[in-house]
Amino acid sequence: METKEYIESGILELYVYGLLSESENDQVTAMSNKNPEIKAEIISIEKAVINLSSSFSPFISHSQFEKIKAKLELKHGKVISMKSESSWTSYMGWAASLALLIGIGYQYSKLNETTNQVVTIEKEKSKLQESVIDLEAKNKETELVLNVVRDETNTVVNLGGQAVAPTAKAKIYWNKQTQVVYVDASGLPEPPEGKEYQIWSLKLLPQLTPTSIGTLANFKDNNSKIFAVEKTGDAEAFGITLEPAGGSPTPTMEQLYTLGKV
Known part of the structure; x- marks a missing residue:
């Protein structure tokens, strides 16, 4: 050799x-x-x-x-x-x-490094999935708002501020055929802790008769401030009062924030 x-x-x-x-x-x-x-x-x-x-x-x-x-x-x-x-x-x-x-x-070190990279990627994937879910929820919320606003069959009732909150305002989107009611509460101030806004369907004659059609729960977390409440079929006006969380059987007139006639 x-x-x-x-x-x-x-x-x-x-x-x-x-x-x-x-x-x-x-x-x-x-x-x-x-x-x-x-x-x-x-x-x-x-x-x-x-x-x-x-x-x-x-x-x-x-x-x-x-x-x-x-x-x-x-x-x-x-x-x-x-x-x-x-x-x-x-x-x-x-x-x-x-x-x-x-x-x-060296190989053990590279294995640990690879493991850490996998964990990091999994965390980033989880965050991305959360972001996608959050985005889908926001898209659905946006779609709901647009559908409510664009629905020409809805009767729009403007509610003006009252003595307790002169600058407050709201809108009622009421479909008289389906009796579905949506409330645009973007003009209302955020309620204090332990309080909720309550929506009232009002009959004016022969005497004022209020009927609760729901509260605006989770006000802070609702970015669009569009709320679906209970149906009503014979409203002559709508009012919004500030009540204890969970609502009240009768409206607290001293806390009447907005009022509007159909």
Whole structure:
């Protein structure tokens, strides 16, 4: 076998790592003593092992590393002679084991990194799904508002502010055929804690008769401020009062915020 083929066969790396049998070690040692190119290649491989060990020296004690380095490190371009071939092989085996452990540690680190990336992606996916759900809800809400406003069969009743809140206003969208009622409460101030707006369908004659058709619950969370309330079929006017949460059996006239005649 030619020198180049012998070097490229990989046997010298195994020799340096201490992975050959004793007879194979003897053969490589004999070849290196006879052939300067093979000797130089062994020295090159030893340097690589030393550099690898140096770069990861924090994983071993300083004193232990220096002892190993003293055995392997090149000084003035020459290899330090070893006490025995078996001792030299032992250190090379240790270096190979260290390289293997470093490789395993690196792979473990990459695995953890990949796991963390997967967790991050899952969190981002969850947030994106929440955003999509929220957007769909807003789109449905917007579609509802547009349908109510654009429905030409609806009778629009404007409610003006009263003494307790002169600047307040609201709109009633009432479909007399289906009796469905929607309230646009965007002109009302946010109710205080523990209070809710209550909607009243009013009969004016022969005497004022109020009938509750619902409350505007979750006022703060309703971005469009369009509320669906109960049906009514015989309203002559609509009013909105501020009542305790859950509503009141009769309207509190002192808290009448808006009023409007059909």
